[in-house]
Amino acid sequence: MSFNTIYVMLMWVRMAPPLPLIFFLLMIHGVSSDDWSVSYSPSHICALKDSTVIMRCTYTYPTGHQIKEAFWTKNPEKGDEPPDLSKDPEYSQRLQYLGDKQQNCTVRLSHVTLKDSHMYYFRIITDKPDGTYTGDSGVTLTVTDLQVESPERVTEGDSVTLRCKSSCALTDRATFIWYRNSQPLTERRDRNNELLLQSVRREDSGRYSCAVDGHTHISPAVQLNVMYPPRSVSVFISPSGVIVEGDSVTLNCTSDSNPPAEISWIKGGTTVGSGRIYNISKISSDDSGEYKCKSINEHGEKYSDNVTLNIMYPPKNVSVLISGSGVIVEGDSVTLNCISDSNPPAEISWFKGGTFVGSGRIFSISKISSDDSGEYKCKSINKHGEKYSDAVTLNVMFHLGK
Structure with a gap:
């Protein structure tokens, strides 16, 4: 810069309104604060636990500077030198810098955990005194797991909706997969996070979990309990052969119901006992006759067919x-x-x-x-x-x- 040029600039400053000294010095060195910049895209990421996250980033810095260090950091505290995450044992094996020392500062973080939910920043250190810059807008990373939201009890015939919930809306487009008792429901793949069971049956009872297609993380399983009235009620006689006076005989009432049914025993038209087992010790001819059991719960009742005790x-x-x-x-x-x-x-x-x-x-x-x-x-x-x-x-x- 020539002496004449400096003289003209000083004259202009003398004639112009007073400006901050720092601005004046920046003009002399040809440096603007706009020469430092970091741009993140997107600035908010919601990622599934154990997935891989790519934080895309570009940056600029003043001409005449040379990059000595370019790294990612998190949650910088005032007065402390921001740490380089690539040197942090919690990140070093999972963090891969995909950028360069010119303008690309993209980074990849794999196998993210819930503890990785932080604000992340890109930091530049150049060869000039005080030639450092941190892109302070940052990337907010929220790591979520999956939870199944389901009613604990439903009655046979009801329509039920199960929801696969996360703490934030996943950034990547998600296709949800559903499992019952650890087996995939291959016919139930949808882009929304709901599983609709219309007119549920007892066979729909089980432990349900969900996942996102392409990811290994599976939610904890939640039990769906389908209630229904008694069915398949029958009586078994033990011993099954000839019954002779003096023998001990056991009648066993089997019943499929949810919740479990209460059982009562009827001989002819008279109630003679209760409980799933009806035992007659030292049976006599007076015990001969037709027996049946009644199975009852809050949703209904059903009788077994009659069985005949023929005492010899x-x-x-x-x-x-x-x-x-x-x-x-x-x-x-x-x-x-x-x-x-x-x-x-x-x-x-x-x-x-x-x-x-x-x-x-x-x-x-x-x-x-x-x-x-x-x-x-x-x-x-x-x-x-x-x-x-x-x-x-x-x-x-x-x-x-x-």
């Missing part, structure tokens, strides 16, 4: 009835009837004294004679035992004229 037992209550009444006279017809309670039905034998005289429930004597007088009894027998009746006496009267 040996003969009992064996007795003989004589048809007719009064005096038996020679020539009359007399019928003896053997009464017996048993299961299965018993075979009947007839004895006069100790002699076998016939079989079958009915023993008939036509034109009875005095020779038929005596004590009669019947024997009732089945595979489970036998029993004799008490003896009855036939006292046959004869005509005096004989």
